[in-house]
Amino acid sequence: MTTIDVKVLDARMADQLPAYATPGSAGLDLRACLDEPLELAPGQTVLVPTGLAIHIGDAGLAAMILPRSGLGHKHGIVLGNLVGLIDSDYQGQLMVSCWNRGSAAFTIAPMERIAQMIIVPVVQASFRRVEDFAASERGLGGFGSTGKG
Numbered sequence: 001m002t003t004i005d006v007k008v009l010d011a012r013m014a015d016q017l018p019a020y021a022t023p024g025s026a027g028l029d030l031r032a033c034l035d036e037p038l039e040l041a042p043g044q045t046v047l048v049p050t051g052l053a054i055h056i057g058d059a060g061l062a063a064m065i066l067p068r069s070g071l072g073h074k075h076g077i078v079l080g081n082l083v084g085l086i087d088s089d090y091q092g093q094l095m096v097s098c099w100n101r102g103s104a105a106f107t108i109a110p111m112e113r114i115a116q117m118i119i120v121p122v123v124q125a126s127f128r129r130v131e132d133f134a135a136s137e138r139g140l141g142g143f144g145s146t147g148k149g
């Protein structure tokens with residue numbers, strides 16, 4: 001298992017460090033470090049602090065913030081940026097952009113689990129300029145070029 005440095009920025013998170021809920025979990029739940037309930041009107045987006053900062057410190061890793069399926073599917077609470085990407089050199093607070101894409105108001109309770117984070121491998125590439133590519137089967141085809149269904 002990979003070890004990542006974490007800072008507790010909100011004392012309420014001190015005994016809630018990110019942890020996998022089950023041995024096979026991919027996601028680590030993030031909580032809304034709010035002082036009071038926050039009502040999100042339909043269409044509204046708010047940036048919610050998590051009370052945690054991580055420093056991944058390895059360019060071969062990143063974290064991604066994703067919606068929780070229950071909140072997204074049942075209540076329309078997803079992410080304003082669709083997916084959050086946490087760079088390995090970011091040391092600030094993990095923030096969750098919460099977007100109510102639904103048609104009813106939703107109230108986020110303080111310390112509610114509002115999103116989840118996964119740690120993923122990353123390949124950093126350098127780019128070599130060329131005039132022509134080695135031929136591939138696909139070539140320039142894209143955007144449905146292989147047909148539908």
Ligand SMILES: O=c1ccn([C@H]2C[C@H](O)[C@@H](COP(=O)(O)OP(=O)(O)OP(=O)(O)O)O2)c(=O)[nH]1
Pocket residue numbers: 065081083084085086087088090093094095096097
């Ligand atoms: O949902 C998110 C997305 C990003 N971040 C933090 C970590 C990330 O490393 C940093 C920058 O994110 P990104 O590169 O996606 O945003 P940007 O708009 O390009 O900002 P910057 O110019 O700071 O890179 O913001 C979060 O806390 N939550």
Ligand SMILES: [Mg+2]
Pocket residue numbers: none
């Ligand atoms: Mg950026």
